[in-house]
Amino acid sequence: MLHAIVAGGGIGGLATALALANNGHRVTVLERQDVFTEVGAGIQIAPNGFHALNLLGVGAAVRERAVLVDELRLLDALTGERLVVMPVGERYRARFGEPYAVVHRRDLHGPLLRACQNIADVDLVKGAAVREFTQDADRVTVTTTDGRTFTGDLLVGADGIRSTVRAQLLDDGPLRPCGHTIYRTLVPMERVPQRLRRNAVTLWAGPGWHIVHYPVAGGEQLNLAAVLDDGATEAVAGRPTAHETVLSRFPDLDPTPGELLRLGEDWREWVLCDRDPVDVWTRDRVTLMGDAAHPMLQYAAQGACQALEDAVVLGDVLANAPAGDVTDRLAKYEESRRERAGRVQLLAREMGTELYHPAGEQARARDAMLRPLTEDDLHDKVSWLHATPVGAGA
Template sequence: MLHALVAGGGIGGLATALALANGGHRVTVLERQDVFTEVGAGVQIAPNGFHALDLLGVGAAVRERAVHVDELRLLDALTGSPLVAMPVGERYRERFGGPYAVVHRRDLHNPLLAACRESGDVELVPGAPVQRFTQDADGVGVTTADGRTFTGDLLVGADGIRSTVRAQLLDDGPLRPCGHTIYRTLVPMERVPPRLRRNAVTLWAGPGWHVVHYPVAGGEQLNLAAVLDDGATEAVAGRPTGRDTVLARFPELDPAPAELLRLGEDWREWVLCDRDPVDDWSRGRVTLMGDAAHPMLQYAAQGACQALEDAVVLGDLLEHAPAGDVTNRLEKYVEARRERAGRVQLLAREMGDMLYHPAGEEALARDAMLSPLTEDDLHDKVSWLHSTPVGHGA
């Protein structure tokens, strides 16, 4: 049995802890916040994510609160004209072995947290922000901001896009703001006019901006986000923003999404950031996962799914691993994950530029490219992304 330290008690950190505990290891999760909770709003989960959740033993619990959408829709935000819709119903589920669904982040986080609490091999330590680590041939030591120390056989940095573990491990500088500001809110579904309710992920694409919305929390709320390509360079995270400010930044919207924006009240803003893919995110007995390893923009809707894949692969590779083989197993984990995760990072950037935000001739080219695509064509295009990777969970 190994003793693993996990920095971060979000979705990725808890999934990692559960995967390692299921493999027979002892895990200590060090969470910077005073409580284990998840902030934010909606998360999209494709079949590859559900496959990972099933392997972790929490798939059924997540499905209970998930909204299984019928389609992914892309519309012109200026005219309201539909551009393309990809059905994700029965044929999609048969092909990919699972649903496409949307959840509130807490409805993904809570089942993972409950499973960790029920496990006899996971210790959850709140109020323990990891400040630095040391390692040698025999193990890893972690010091928290309040001076406590923890030791183990390995450390997994699951501490998100602003990872303290990554900063020490890779020393590769600050995040890359992509120049896009996103405004997010949740709207009680009872306030949404019935004609604007739809069991779908709906995205309205405009020149240099877009609006996306879908039901979450078992259909009780509408997750609503508006993104503007405004050249923002400050890495803002979760700053409260006034409703009038949001409305003023999207004056050209079609009446339907404009009406939805007017329903939003408790808005917060972020500046979207990512990093270039890297070839290696392990050093000795310390590795990274999820946003700490391969932070990506939201446009491929795969951030959570890729973190869940990381957790399962890491758990598989460390199962029955002796303490002396940890470094080798972590190297194999990076080898198994870097090509796929890096490809998704680059895809997310491309989708934002080519699908969501083009203007003028580029928008016309996008429309011409999308219009002839059939349901099978659309499923073929996402097959590599939404399918379970070869060897995943084997």
């Protein structure tokens, strides 16, 4: 039995702990906050994410609160014209083996947390922010900001896009702000007019901006986000923003997205950041996963799914591993995940610029490319991503 230390108690960290514990190892999870919880709003889960959740043993629990959507819709935010709709109902589910769903972050985090709490070999430590780590040929020692130390056979940095573990491991500088500001809010569904409710992920694309919305929390809330390509360079995270400010930044809307935007209250603001794909995120007994390893923009809706895949693959490659094999096994994990995760990072960037935000002739070229696509064409385009089974060979 190995003893793994996991830095971060979010979705990726708990999924990693569960995967390792399910494969017979002891795990200590260090969470910097004083409570294990998730902030934020909606997450989209494609079939590849559900495949991973099933292997972790929590797929059914996540589905209980998930909204299984029928369509992914892209519309023109200025005219209301439908550009393309990808059905994700019966035929999609038959092809990919799982549904496409949307959930509130806590409805994904909660089942992972409860599963970890029910395993004796998972120790969940709150208020334990990682300050630094040291390693030698046999062990890794983590020191927290309050001076405690934890020693194990390996360390997994699952501490998110602003990873302390990555900063020491790779020393590759600050995040890359992509120049896009996102405003997020949740709207109680009873405040949403019936004619505006739809069991779908709907994205309204405008020149240099877009608006996306879908139901979460079992359909009790509408997740609403508005993104503006404004050249922002400051890495803002979760700053409260006035309702009037949000409305002023999105003029000339079609009446429907405009009406939805006016429903929003309690807005918060982020500046979206990512990093370039890297060839190495593992050194000896320390590795990274999820946003710490391959931070990506939201536009491919794959951040959580890729973290879940990481967790399953890491659990698989460390199954039955003796302490002396940790370095080689972690290298195998990185090799198994590097190309796929990097491809998704670049896809997310491309979607943000070429699919959601073009203007003028570029927008017309996009529309001409999308309109002829059939349901089968659309499913073919996402098959490499949504259908790929996870495991040591993924």
